[in-house]
Amino acid sequence: xxxxxxxxxxxHGGAQVSRARRVRIRAAVVVAxxxxxxxxxQQSAHAVTMTGFLTYxxxxxxxxxxxxxxxxxxxxxxWWRSGSGTGSQITNDCAIGKGWLPVGWYDQWGHWENxxxxxxxxxxxxxxxxxxxxxSVTRTELFIxxxxxxxxxxxxxxxxxxxxxxxxxxxxxxxKLSPSDILNWHHYYHYTGGIGLGQHGQxxxxxxxxxxQPT
Amino acid sequence: xxxYRRRVVMTLGIVAAAAAxxxxxxxxxxxxxxxxxxxxxxxxxxxxxxxxxxxVKDSPEGQVRASLARDPHPVLxxxxxxxxxxxxxxxxxxxxxxxxxxxxxxxxxxxDQGVTPGTVVGTPVLRVHDLASGDDTEVARGAYSxxxxxxxxxxxxxxxxxxxxxxxxxxxxxxxxxxxxxxxxPWTSSPDRYIVYAWARGTLLFYRMSEGERLTVMAASGxxxxxxxxxxxxxxxxxxxxxxxxxxxxxxEPRVSVVDVSTSDTVAELDLTDAVSEKASLPLLMYxxxxxxxxxxxxxxNPDGPGVAHxxxxxxxxxxxxxxxxxxxxxxxxxxxxxxxxSGRQYSVLASPGAGDVPDxxxxxxxxxxxxxxxxxxxxxxxxxxxNRSASHG
Numbered sequence: 001x002x003x004x005x006x007x008x009x010x011x012h013g014g015a016q017v018s019r020a021r022r023v024r025i026r027a028a029v030v031v032a033x034x035x036x037x038x039x040x041x042q043q044s045a046h047a048v049t050m051t052g053f054l055t056y057x058x059x060x061x062x063x064x065x066x067x068x069x070x071x072x073x074x075x076x077x078x079w080w081r082s083g084s085g086t087g088s089q090i091t092n093d094c095a096i097g098k099g100w101l102p103v104g105w106y107d108q109w110g111h112w113e114n115x116x117x118x119x120x121x122x123x124x125x126x127x128x129x130x131x132x133x134x135x136s137v138t139r140t141e142l143f144i145x146x147x148x149x150x151x152x153x154x155x156x157x158x159x160x161x162x163x164x165x166x167x168x169x170x171x172x173x174x175x176k177l178s179p180s181d182i183l184n185w186h187h188y189y190h191y192t193g194g195i196g197l198g199q200h201g202q203x204x205x206x207x208x209x210x211x212x213q214p215t
Numbered sequence: 216x217x218x219y220r221r222r223v224v225m226t227l228g229i230v231a232a233a234a235a236x237x238x239x240x241x242x243x244x245x246x247x248x249x250x251x252x253x254x255x256x257x258x259x260x261x262x263x264x265x266x267x268x269x270x271v272k273d274s275p276e277g278q279v280r281a282s283l284a285r286d287p288h289p290v291l292x293x294x295x296x297x298x299x300x301x302x303x304x305x306x307x308x309x310x311x312x313x314x315x316x317x318x319x320x321x322x323x324x325x326x327d328q329g330v331t332p333g334t335v336v337g338t339p340v341l342r343v344h345d346l347a348s349g350d351d352t353e354v355a356r357g358a359y360s361x362x363x364x365x366x367x368x369x370x371x372x373x374x375x376x377x378x379x380x381x382x383x384x385x386x387x388x389x390x391x392x393x394x395x396x397x398x399x400x401p402w403t404s405s406p407d408r409y410i411v412y413a414w415a416r417g418t419l420l421f422y423r424m425s426e427g428e429r430l431t432v433m434a435a436s437g438x439x440x441x442x443x444x445x446x447x448x449x450x451x452x453x454x455x456x457x458x459x460x461x462x463x464x465x466x467x468e469p470r471v472s473v474v475d476v477s478t479s480d481t482v483a484e485l486d487l488t489d490a491v492s493e494k495a496s497l498p499l500l501m502y503x504x505x506x507x508x509x510x511x512x513x514x515x516x517n518p519d520g521p522g523v524a525h526x527x528x529x530x531x532x533x534x535x536x537x538x539x540x541x542x543x544x545x546x547x548x549x550x551x552x553x554x555x556x557x558s559g560r561q562y563s564v565l566a567s568p569g570a571g572d573v574p575d576x577x578x579x580x581x582x583x584x585x586x587x588x589x590x591x592x593x594x595x596x597x598x599x600x601x602x603n604r605s606a607s608h609g
Contacts, residue, residue, distance in 0.1 A: 086465075086466045087463075087465045087466055087499045087500065087501065087515075088465070088499040088500055088501045088514065088515035088516040088521070088549065089501050089514075089516075089549065089551070090499075090516075091548075091549075092548060092549065092551075094293065095293065095294075095501070096292070096293035096294075096295055096424075096428055096430075097295070097424070097428040097429070097430045097449065097466075098449075098466075098501065098502075102321075103322065104321060104322035104323065104324070105322065105323055105324035105327065106324055107324045107325050107326045109332065109381075109382040110382075117425070117426045118425045118426065118429075119425035119426045119427050119429035120426045120427050120429075126382075128324060128325045128381065128382070129325070129336075129381070130321075131319070131321045132321075133321070134574075134597055135321060136288070136289055136290070136293070136597050136599075137289060137290055137291075137293045138290050138291065139428070140291075140385070140408075140424075140428070141384075141408070141424060141425070141426050141427055141428045141429075142427070142428075143426060143427055145427065170466065171427060172427050172428040172429050172430070172466065173427065173428045174427045174428075202332070202382065204326065204331060204332060204382070206324060206326035206327070207324050207326065207327065208324075
């Protein structure tokens with residue numbers, strides 16, 4: 001199955017972790033919906049909730065070999081290899097353009113299948129901004145993406161639109177997946193994520209992703 | 216003050232040069248002079264200063280040299296650019312601040328903090344502090360990353376809309392004013408996310424940040440006279456005379472280069488994979504290094520841990536001279552922002568040995584091949600450099 005791995009949780013430690021996360025996520029979503037409904041009004045019309053749980057696990061020993069976990073249901077989980085950050089300050093999430101994704105909760109601010117940017121293209125998921133660990137810097141322009149053309153195919157020569165292998169898991173801070181894996185995740189996102197996840201463009205999913213750093 | 220001995224390794228890729236020079240010997244003394252050698256480095260009254268909170272100091276043990284009205288904050292620029300920039304005559308400091316409006320809880324999502332698309336999260340404000348009078352006033356709202364030229368021109372990023380809002384790209388222009396407080400005119404022709412670096416003689420260097428924080432080094436010589444200097448690269452340091460810039464390209468490939476600022480021509484480059492030995496490898500490199508005389512230093516990391524790489528630039532040649540390695544067990548967060556002293560050999564580097572959420576910060580003052588002295592900054596106080604990276608001439 002390539003880079004995707006499926007796992008079914010039993011009653012061991014992994015299940016307990018999963019249950020704790022599920023409670024936390026659900027509670028957070030409820031609070032977010034209440035707040036947005038009461039205070040924001042207009043924004044709540046665009047807010048979408050996701051029933052599955054998305055987690056990015058940073059890997060200290062090899063940041064280009066992290067895990068994007070997706071749990072569409074309580075007892076099912078799958079992951080895709082993903083990288084974040086690059087260079088000497090890869091584990092310093094205060095290093096703009098270099099460090100990996102800071103830990104914490106992220107909203108999703110948009111999703112496009114055929115994004116036409118200046119640095120990333122194709123199938124992308126826009127993540128909210130995040131302060132780094134010491135609060136000195138706010139990381140911005142964060143996405144889950146791959147290397148592909150706007151239409152999702154591979155460019156023959158232009159490196160930013162051509163996946164060359166494991167070296168391409170390096171990113172400036174985004175979560176980066178291989179082209180086939182992001183299409184696979186995209187499939188699960190649309191078909192098992194929850195009501196309203198069929199849309200594209202700019203919209204909000206509260207608590208879309210949690211990034212963590214396993215010890 | 217604690218003395219710290221670090222492991223020093225040499226790269227075999229330049230073994231001939233290293234053997235001839237000696238580990239702690241007079242590196243670069245016998246090399247042909249470059250333009251950089253002929254011009255003295257930038258020397259301002261704040262050449263080695265830093266700020267924690269609102270206090271500006273020269274050294275951890277030194278006196279407070281200035282108390283700014285607000286805490287400088289590099290929230291949108293990090294160490295890509297100086298957060299506080301003194302004028303060359305040492306009379307004023309122009310600094311970037313941040314006025315937080317909403318959110319700010321590091322681990323919570325924006326929605327959990329009531330922040331939804333369009334919510335004003337904060338506003339970057341550029342301020343100027345007069346050291347003689349103590350006056351501290353706003354220069355511009357929606358502005359950050361200043362570069363102050365020797366002749367007085369002030370460049371900075373000015374957002375199209377001052378407030379930084381959730382789920383909106385923070386775009387604007389690089390603008391230039393003839394003097395602090397005078398009207399600023401855009402030098403960029405299209406709004407984008409920019410971070411101003413420094414003046415290189417009459418050329419302004421800045422970054423353009425694209426999606427995913429992809430960085431492009433740009434150069435401008437006047438309004439709408441903008442060009443790309445290097446894509447997927449960052450600036451390690453500007454030469455002391457402002458004619459050249461030392462770039463790292465290690466995001467895309469392990470390479471460093473020297474680029475002529477006026478022509479965008481690559482004058483010299485070095486493939487770092489050629490400089491890998493059995494004993495040590497040159498680190499992957501980081502922006503925010505230093506250049507004095509012919510010597511360039513850059514922080515980085517190799518498979519064994521963090522380090523400081525030393526290069527010599529001479530004409531169209533870059534030589535990797537040495538790598539000072541620091542044990543990852545003691546410095547898990549690495550070392551950053553090395554600065555050479557006037558000799559062009561000794562340097563200081565910022566380190567945070569703690570692994571907790573509130574670490575201690577230190578400056579390590581190092582003599583290549585010998586020892587480092589550890590000077591504590593303080594617990595939890597993130598030090599930011601107070602320096603004018605613009606060339607002191609032109």
